[in-house]
Amino acid sequence: MQKKIGAICPSLEVHVYGKAKDFKKHVLSSAPDATISLPDVIKPYTVYKTLLEGQREQSQLESYYLVSLGNALSVSELSKKKIGVIDLLGRKAMRAFIRSLLGDVAIKRVGKAEDLLPLLNFNGADALFISDSDLTDLKEVTRLKLKVTRTDIRLGLPVVSYLKQSDRDVISDCVSRFDPVVNSYLRVEKWRKAL
Structure with a gap:
């Protein structure tokens, strides 16, 4: 690019x-x-x-989703859960940013969207926090039965x-x-x- x-x-x-x-x-x-x-x-x-x-x-905003296997999760159920995210800000800043959005969660950071699926598949994360566009891409490359919950969170x-x-x-x-x-x-x- x-x-x-x-x-x-x-x-x-x-x-x-x-x-x-x-x-x-x-x-x-x-x-x-x-x-x-x-x-x-x-x-x-x-x-x-x-x-x-x-x-x-x-719109200048994009919707974000929680993606899990097994049971669908809502934001209110995330306390103490491990959440997979694409690292945009670095370790400390990303943790603070995600906690400001989702509450008291642990995060597992990856560099790109395709690295999120192994977190779910191998129990490295309870759920993923992912943008609409990245979710579309993930759905195209997996056969996993993803449970998707749209959040009220919209980011730029x-x-x-x-x-x-x-x-x-x-x-x-x-x-x-x-x-x-x-x-x-x-x-x-x-x-x-x-x-």
Whole structure:
């Protein structure tokens, strides 16, 4: 994806990170001019301002689900349970974030959605906390009989953030040229100016 976005936006230097710690290290060490990330990932870096918000189905928010085997679980039943999550923030920050949403739970972090299924299958987690788009992907690759409970939790889709006011137009122009393949990878249908 790094090469694809770089080809669409040749005037910008593009880096793609799959791990929270790599993203954090790069943002802290070299302060990129722009980022594309989930809102809760960029939120701690207050020098960045949101320029564009990703949209899907006319919303900037995505529903989250609890996925389990055996019995379906609700948020009210999660106390002391082990919850599998995709690590977006690093160990301590992710634990605090998930506890703010789900209460007193233990978390098992993985790097990508496909690594969540073994947690369920081999009793490493009682349930998964997962986005709508990741749930769709998981359902396509498993024969496990997943019990899915929609929560009331909706979190932001990716946002484009900028560091310097002078870069806003270049960044907006770049993102406006994203094709459906890039947008689909980023889990959005289109972008709109942040309010």
